[in-house]
Amino acid sequence: MTLTSYIFGICAALLTLIVVIDMLRRRRLRERHAVWWLIAGILALVVGIFPGLLEWAAKLVGVGLPVNLVFFVSIAVLFLVCIQHSTELTKLETQSRTLAEEVALLDLRVRELEAATAPQQGEDVDGQSH
Numbered sequence: 001m002t003l004t005s006y007i008f009g010i011c012a013a014l015l016t017l018i019v020v021i022d023m024l025r026r027r028r029l030r031e032r033h034a035v036w037w038l039i040a041g042i043l044a045l046v047v048g049i050f051p052g053l054l055e056w057a058a059k060l061v062g063v064g065l066p067v068n069l070v071f072f073v074s075i076a077v078l079f080l081v082c083i084q085h086s087t088e089l090t091k092l093e094t095q096s097r098t099l100a101e102e103v104a105l106l107d108l109r110v111r112e113l114e115a116a117t118a119p120q121q122g123e124d125v126d127g128q129s130h
Contacts, residue, residue: 006048013044036084040077 020037023029047054047070058066 001051006051010045010048013041013048016041017045036077036081043073
């Protein structure tokens with residue numbers, strides 16, 4: 001790889017880390033959602049600074065080309081992010097359904113109470129007949 005590609009990799013990793021940390025700081029991203037992005041950014045930064053580490057890791061796991069290991073790890077991280085979001089979405093759907101059912105029951109109860117306390121037909125608000 002050329003010096004330009006190493007510099008580009010390091011800059012991309014730093015940019016990723018800066019964006020994630022800034023989003024955490026501004027509370028636009030929660031910690032549990034940022035974990036995988038921070039891991040990916042740190043791994044990319046380490047590999048960008050020490051490119052020989054990627055070649056060593058590729059040989060260690062038996063991958064022919066180091067770039068294939070990068071693609072595999074990237075896909076694995078994205079897969080884990082998708083699983084995390086799917087579990088969160090399922091949890092939120094369950095909570096939303098429960099809240100909608102509770103609101104419907106409360107609405108029914110309010111209507112029943114309003115009907116029971118409404119003035120009878122032919123009576124004024126103060127309860128006198130005409």
